[in-house]
Amino acid sequence: MRTRLTLPMKFANEKRALGVIRDNSLFTIGAQAVAVDDTGLGWRVIIDTSKTDAVCRYLSQSMLGVEWARSETP
DSSP: EHHHHHHHHHHHHHHHHHHHHHHHOOOGGGGEEESTTTTOOEEEEEEEEOOOOHHHHHHHHHSSTOOEEEEOOO
């Protein structure tokens, strides 16, 4: 079972979402920028992981005060 963590911010374009990933060193833990829908007008940062506890510890230390939304993925 995997967990999807979603940053609770929506970005206007992919470049801004990727900037947040880069600036917060999230590439190393598998962060991705994904389009909210087919229009390409909204982007989110997500992390799909099977190591939820370790990733959440990293996020709590690197992005203080940010609560990532969790959902289970098959």
